[in-house]
Amino acid sequence: MIDCEMYQPVAPPEMERRHLEFRQALRLPKTLHSIYAMVRQDFETAVLDEYLWSFWGFHHLQADLHYRARPWQKVQLRAIEPEDVAGLGLWEMGLMLNMAMEDEEPIPEYSYQSGEGFRFLLPTLARYMGKHQEQARFAAENGLQWCEGAWCAEERRHSNTLARIIERLMKKPPRRDNPNKPMVVTATEEDALRHLISRQTTEWNASSSYIVMAAHATGHLHSLIRNLERDEVKHLCIISAASAYLLGPRPWRRFLDLVRKGLGNFTNQKKSRSGGDAFGTNPITAIEGIAAHLLTEYYLRKWLKTVPLRTLKLVFETPSSLPELGASVLSPERQTEMDAALNRGREKRLALDRWEPETRLQAAQQRQFEASQNLATAQIIAVDLGGFQGCETPGTEQDKDLRKRIRRGEYGSDRVLQNSLIDHLRDFQIRHNHHVLALASCGSPP
Numbered sequence: 001m002i003d004c005e006m007y008q009p010v011a012p013p014e015m016e017r018r019h020l021e022f023r024q025a026l027r028l029p030k031t032l033h034s035i036y037a038m039v040r041q042d043f044e045t046a047v048l049d050e051y052l053w054s055f056w057g058f059h060h061l062q063a064d065l066h067y068r069a070r071p072w073q074k075v076q077l078r079a080i081e082p083e084d085v086a087g088l089g090l091w092e093m094g095l096m097l098n099m100a101m102e103d104e105e106p107i108p109e110y111s112y113q114s115g116e117g118f119r120f121l122l123p124t125l126a127r128y129m130g131k132h133q134e135q136a137r138f139a140a141e142n143g144l145q146w147c148e149g150a151w152c153a154e155e156r157r158h159s160n161t162l163a164r165i166i167e168r169l170m171k172k173p174p175r176r177d178n179p180n181k182p183m184v185v186t187a188t189e190e191d192a193l194r195h196l197i198s199r200q201t202t203e204w205n206a207s208s209s210y211i212v213m214a215a216h217a218t219g220h221l222h223s224l225i226r227n228l229e230r231d232e233v234k235h236l237c238i239i240s241a242a243s244a245y246l247l248g249p250r251p252w253r254r255f256l257d258l259v260r261k262g263l264g265n266f267t268n269q270k271k272s273r274s275g276g277d278a279f280g281t282n283p284i285t286a287i288e289g290i291a292a293h294l295l296t297e298y299y300l301r302k303w304l305k306t307v308p309l310r311t312l313k314l315v316f317e318t319p320s321s322l323p324e325l326g327a328s329v330l331s332p333e334r335q336t337e338m339d340a341a342l343n344r345g346r347e348k349r350l351a352l353d354r355w356e357p358e359t360r361l362q363a364a365q366q367r368q369f370e371a372s373q374n375l376a377t378a379q380i381i382a383v384d385l386g387g388f389q390g391c392e393t394p395g396t397e398q399d400k401d402l403r404k405r406i407r408r409g410e411y412g413s414d415r416v417l418q419n420s421l422i423d424h425l426r427d428f429q430i431r432h433n434h435h436v437l438a439l440a441s442c443g444s445p446p
């Protein structure tokens with residue numbers, strides 16, 4: 001196809017842009033309200049609980065398709081028309097979609113970054129997101145599917161979907177000769193931790209920018225962008241929870257790491273993406289983008305604070321029940337080195353070695369208390385709290401009432417005991433999330 005038949009993002013003349021921005025500014029309160037409503041809905045505690053538990057489901061309940069890839073809401077692509085873009089210049093929606101498509105495209109490279117980068121840091125996460133060096137080599141030599149992880153299954157549908165939306169809106173297919181070249185990530189501690197921040201930033205940016213796009217979309221276009229956005233929220237939730245497990249609760253340091261990385265990405269995108277020079281020049285879109293980023297961070301952080309260490313350990317540390325992926329054979333010496341690195345990684349995680357001394361001490365005290373009071377706590381939960389039955393869904397009246405009673409000291413005045421009971425409640429809720437409850441009510445026990 002010749003170039004003029006392909007879509008390329010181009011900004012309209014200055015006067016026209018200013019006029020579009022003025023109209024977008026008039027609609028700003030409505031747009032911000034719709035951003036807020038979407039974040040409240042998609043970052044609800046029950047939703048994020050289900051996403052986190054789906055990581056465990058991927059490793060242990062593969063027969064359930066829900067755990068292999070998040071189901072999408074059905075959408076008619078052919079019903080999408082330019083009129084579905086609301087309160088934003090069509091050219092700018094095209095630009096944002098095209099930049100997102102270029103970002104989304106190199107999934108095999110990203111999956112290699114994570115499979116290799118996280119192989120010692122957190123092997124279950126590496127398996128969820130990709131393949132390490134030897135597995136990737138084996139797959140390439142044997143012509144096997146590149147990546148079987150749930151992350152890949154969800155990500156690989158994004159760039160094609162975006163390309164098809166662009167074609168519907170701009171009436172031309174986008175160019176697919178992608179200028180995006182991901183960096184190589186090794187499995188060293190330094191690279192792995194840098195990659196952990198980088199992935200959280202990418203999932204945060206993706207979630208927030210799809211929320212902004214969805215706020216300017218109606219009908220099937222809105223629903224389709226929400227499908228993409230919810231996949232990204234799921235990834236953000238899982239990777240942020242993994243980061244909290246590995247590095248401990250460090251909300252402000254995490255936020256600063258993400259903002260620093262995000263600003264670097266922004267500058268890089270302006271330089272390297274098609275039409276990137278026009279990206280970030282509209283102050284109204286910038287306000288919408290910042291609002292989406294802050295709201296998503298706020299609600300994610302609020303949820304993350306409630307996820308107990310016991311649940312994080314269970315979700316991320318339980319060895320996967322999946323069959324081992326094929327991998328090229330290593331020399332015995334190299335295999336011994338790899339096994340030693342895996343063991344070192346596990347010991348470091350279990351000792352909370354990367355946590356701040358203060359939070360590590362708090363976690364150790366909580367653990368010590370729970371170990372010594374295990375029987376007494378179990379008895380309170382079973383007898384006085386009825387095994388938390390009826391409190392499966394966070395935010396319900398029963399849930400709020402039970403928390404109040406715990407905090408009022410009805411089951412013990414010791415603060416550590418109260419924290420422990422709340423932790424057990426959250427652990428119970430995460431394991432009995434909406435999806436699990438729905439399965440149980442259909443007669444198939446979780």
Ligand SMILES: [Fe+2]
Pocket residue numbers: 104155158206232
């Ligand atoms: Fe994506």
Ligand SMILES: [Fe+2]
Pocket residue numbers: 155203206231232235
């Ligand atoms: Fe993602």
